[in-house]
Amino acid sequence: MFTLRDYKPYDESGIQLEIESIKKIYAGYSNVYDTLFKRFFYPRIKHAITYMDIKPGDRILDVGVGTGLSFLAFPKHCSIIGIDLSPEMLRQAREKIRDNNLDNIKLLSMDAMSTAFQDDTFDTVFISHVVSVVPDPYRLMEEVRRVCKKNGQVVIVNHFKSRNRVVEAVEKIINPVCKRIGWRSDLCLNEFISRSGLRVEKKYMLKKLDFWHILFAKNIK
Numbered sequence: 001m002f003t004l005r006d007y008k009p010y011d012e013s014g015i016q017l018e019i020e021s022i023k024k025i026y027a028g029y030s031n032v033y034d035t036l037f038k039r040f041f042y043p044r045i046k047h048a049i050t051y052m053d054i055k056p057g058d059r060i061l062d063v064g065v066g067t068g069l070s071f072l073a074f075p076k077h078c079s080i081i082g083i084d085l086s087p088e089m090l091r092q093a094r095e096k097i098r099d100n101n102l103d104n105i106k107l108l109s110m111d112a113m114s115t116a117f118q119d120d121t122f123d124t125v126f127i128s129h130v131v132s133v134v135p136d137p138y139r140l141m142e143e144v145r146r147v148c149k150k151n152g153q154v155v156i157v158n159h160f161k162s163r164n165r166v167v168e169a170v171e172k173i174i175n176p177v178c179k180r181i182g183w184r185s186d187l188c189l190n191e192f193i194s195r196s197g198l199r200v201e202k203k204y205m206l207k208k209l210d211f212w213h214i215l216f217a218k219n220i221k
């Protein structure tokens with residue numbers, strides 16, 4: 001279904017070290033991830049997918065698919081590729097595919113900042129709770145823009161730092177701890193939007209006070 005190109009490894013050892021540490025952290029979460037996080041993450045995942053414009057036959061990339069919390073929210077009429085760094089998280093996702101007969105979903109073990117997909121492969125790219133997990137969110141977005149078709153959809157669910165000064169100060173202080181447990185808390189939404197090169201068409205939170213933003217963007221090339 002997809003032609004893959006050669007994988008390009010990193011030359012920077014710092015990034016490779018961070019990748020190894022992320023793999024270890026998510027190997028640790030894999031068995032308890034749904035129990036710990038589903039109740040917080042699933043409502044926004046479900047909402048974002050419900051409001052995507054998914055046409056029959058569309059190809060969708062689910063970046064950092066994790067345990068596959070998104071799977072049951074997708075319609076059956078599209079084909080989905082989920083990629084993740086963590087073999088243990090992918091194992092949980094594979095079980096969901098098997099238990100629910102989701103034969104329109106395939107999984108690949110791959111680094112989202114340097115994938116093996118050809119240019120312009122996907123109609124839609126979905127990225128939930130991953131932008132602030134990867135070592136370099138801008139390298140991730142460069143790769144997402146490359147593999148997503150021109151004018152394709154990029155839909156992001158993510159935590160960005162608060163615009164409330166007190167909360168922002170707390171987020172800055174706890175950022176080193178957050179990084180140790182698997183994500184950063186200091187990513188600025190406006191900087192992310194301007195540096196990602198996407199045309200953001202909608203951005204909002206599901207509740208007035210929420211930790212996570214939902215962005216619907218177009219991949220202008």
Ligand SMILES: C[S@@+](CC[C@H](N)C(=O)[O-])C[C@H]1O[C@@H](n2cnc3c(N)ncnc32)[C@H](O)[C@@H]1O
Pocket residue numbers: 022023026041045063064065066067068069070083084085086089110111112113127128129130133134135
């Ligand atoms: C917080 S979980 C989110 C999982 C899922 N998207 C969700 O919303 O429940 C972050 C996931 O991103 C994966 N991840 C982190 N860095 C990655 C990278 N560079 N490439 C692919 N997956 C990555 C982790 O292994 C983990 O499964």
